[in-house]
Amino acid sequence: xxxxxxxVGTEVPGLPSLTPTATAEPVDLVAADERLHPESRSARxxxxxxxxxxxxxxxxxxxxxxxxxxxxxxxxxNENVASIVGQPPGTDGHLLGGxxxxxxLLSRMVWGGRASLVLAVASIIFGLVAGGAxxxxxGYFRGRTDTVLAGSFDVLLSFPQxxxxxxxxxxFASGEGVSSARRMVVLIFAxxxxxIPVLARITRANTLSWSQxxxxxxxxxxxxxxxxxxxxxxxxxVMPAMFSIALLGMAVVVVVEGGLSVLxxxxxxxxxxxxxxxxxxxxxxRDAPHIVLVPTVVIFLTVLALNYLGDVVRARFDVRESAL
Amino acid sequence: MLLRRLVHLLVVLFFVTLFVxxxxxxxxxxxxxxxxxxxxxEQKDALRDDLGLDDPVPVQYARWISDFVTGDLGGxxxxxxxxxxxxxxxxxxxxxxxxxVYAQILALLVAIPAGVISAYRAGSRADxxxxxxxxxxxxxxxxxxxxxxxxxxxxxxxxxPVSGYVAPEEDLVEHIRRMALPTVSLAVAQIAVxxxxxxSDMIATxxxxxxxxxxxxxxxxxxxxxxxxxxxxxxxxxTVAGLNVGxxxxxxxxxxxxxxxPGMGLLLYEAINARQYIALQSLVAIVAVGYVVINFLVDVLxxxxxxxxxxxxx
Numbered sequence: 001x002x003x004x005x006x007x008v009g010t011e012v013p014g015l016p017s018l019t020p021t022a023t024a025e026p027v028d029l030v031a032a033d034e035r036l037h038p039e040s041r042s043a044r045x046x047x048x049x050x051x052x053x054x055x056x057x058x059x060x061x062x063x064x065x066x067x068x069x070x071x072x073x074x075x076x077x078n079e080n081v082a083s084i085v086g087q088p089p090g091t092d093g094h095l096l097g098g099x100x101x102x103x104x105l106l107s108r109m110v111w112g113g114r115a116s117l118v119l120a121v122a123s124i125i126f127g128l129v130a131g132g133a134x135x136x137x138x139g140y141f142r143g144r145t146d147t148v149l150a151g152s153f154d155v156l157l158s159f160p161q162x163x164x165x166x167x168x169x170x171x172f173a174s175g176e177g178v179s180s181a182r183r184m185v186v187l188i189f190a191x192x193x194x195x196i197p198v199l200a201r202i203t204r205a206n207t208l209s210w211s212q213x214x215x216x217x218x219x220x221x222x223x224x225x226x227x228x229x230x231x232x233x234x235x236x237x238v239m240p241a242m243f244s245i246a247l248l249g250m251a252v253v254v255v256v257e258g259g260l261s262v263l264x265x266x267x268x269x270x271x272x273x274x275x276x277x278x279x280x281x282x283x284x285x286r287d288a289p290h291i292v293l294v295p296t297v298v299i300f301l302t303v304l305a306l307n308y309l310g311d312v313v314r315a316r317f318d319v320r321e322s323a324l
Numbered sequence: 325m326l327l328r329r330l331v332h333l334l335v336v337l338f339f340v341t342l343f344v345x346x347x348x349x350x351x352x353x354x355x356x357x358x359x360x361x362x363x364x365x366e367q368k369d370a371l372r373d374d375l376g377l378d379d380p381v382p383v384q385y386a387r388w389i390s391d392f393v394t395g396d397l398g399g400x401x402x403x404x405x406x407x408x409x410x411x412x413x414x415x416x417x418x419x420x421x422x423x424x425v426y427a428q429i430l431a432l433l434v435a436i437p438a439g440v441i442s443a444y445r446a447g448s449r450a451d452x453x454x455x456x457x458x459x460x461x462x463x464x465x466x467x468x469x470x471x472x473x474x475x476x477x478x479x480x481x482x483x484x485p486v487s488g489y490v491a492p493e494e495d496l497v498e499h500i501r502r503m504a505l506p507t508v509s510l511a512v513a514q515i516a517v518x519x520x521x522x523x524s525d526m527i528a529t530x531x532x533x534x535x536x537x538x539x540x541x542x543x544x545x546x547x548x549x550x551x552x553x554x555x556x557x558x559x560x561x562x563t564v565a566g567l568n569v570g571x572x573x574x575x576x577x578x579x580x581x582x583x584x585x586p587g588m589g590l591l592l593y594e595a596i597n598a599r600q601y602i603a604l605q606s607l608v609a610i611v612a613v614g615y616v617v618i619n620f621l622v623d624v625l626x627x628x629x630x631x632x633x634x635x636x637x638x
Contacts, residue, residue, distance in 0.1 A: 155335075159612050
């Protein structure tokens, strides 16, 4: 059980260490600082930079294309064309070729992006709202509330993520004739539940340290109501940490959806998602590897971009990884 | 301290098993229709009676847990009758455990030297290259990597088989050949996690006074690095290796399906696709209980290895 004495985050970020370091070599201040604070150099460098901009551009592109899918000049993602069955990219003007059933792969990737991104964003928002509220309450009220809530995060975390998600989806949306819409709602719920303890913990850890600050005490002395202090004083300060973990969480959701698809409980076919396109391509690996390789590259770039931006936010706001 | 951890373990185990035990009653509609839709009305009544789904929650839980601990994991229901789940589990569990252990060993074998060297040469070109590689490895989902490896190594180069399992006692070489690609697919992401972690811990340790002391005594850098710095830096690594078992379990499930390895993952996959909810319940329970217990053991081991923690917390 964590100590309720608020010992979290007593270190003041940004201040140089006062401990003198004995060294025989000529003192290289930048290098020494870098060795002392391995993240600080990258924090300075990571005011976005080339990779940060590239990440944003890629995510913006993927999102834009997914949003505009209905008005883009694409083929029907569910139309079977005999001439492009399993054909490689470039066949008959189909930029990414066809899949095992002769459906245009480019169109399926675009529409699949829609499903994958909606799932990632919606489930993380669910996790942010629920996990954020619980974490805020646990960190702000402490005591018994904290013990109970932190205990329940522990219980939720004691399921391996993928196993919990697949159990929830199997129980609530795997009967015969489950509609795509129901499957989607249950997936959002399941992946949201999986992300709750992670987001709740980071919120709790940060709330614990921010609730000790003078301005919170001042607000309390002025007789401000608890919920107002929580949402108006504490929450805005905790948001950067939540946001950085949310970006990483979206990457996890994109990947987990792929894993669930391999197990047959991802986004319900024929609705495409990046995960189920890849999972379907599995059976044609020998003859049409592009069906697997195309979603692999897209998922890789998306996860890379989300992870990178998550790190940038974390470095900038000095979110401690240990708080996880 | 140990007692408190034990109480914590029991509380977590209780809630985890409670959730699993009530899974079938959470099924939308009539659970019996979902479990055995093909059965006749009389058979369904018998099954309903047998499963006791109308009993109050405490009764259901008590029955489930006493069955579970005595090895009665329920059955697979089919038109031809009921087969016990336990039969399959005893064959499958070793396969999954082997895969997990291999992946952890490979990950640590690569990550420890890589982490130590890049910490020692922090900021150098090699360090930055290692970091960038690790960052890329983290973004490569294991199932995608598995398929890419299966295609390029298995199909194109025809070097290794891409499906099926051979037990080590049967043919050790063939066993290794068949486990190679699944192990690598699982290990890659773990390598990245462990390496990054060990690197940042080592950088902090190398700043400590006792390291300066050791250096000033003229102990070779190699010895300082491996004998003096690695042990205090490896504690976080241990905890994370324990926590990572959760990710690894998820990975094992998917990787087994991809490479047709007859482990717990393949069992789960079959249970899901045949809608065998009773089997699903038992399999999830085994996995979740195993994970909770492993984390408990890691916690205890952590305190044993680092006396500072043992005393600080008690």
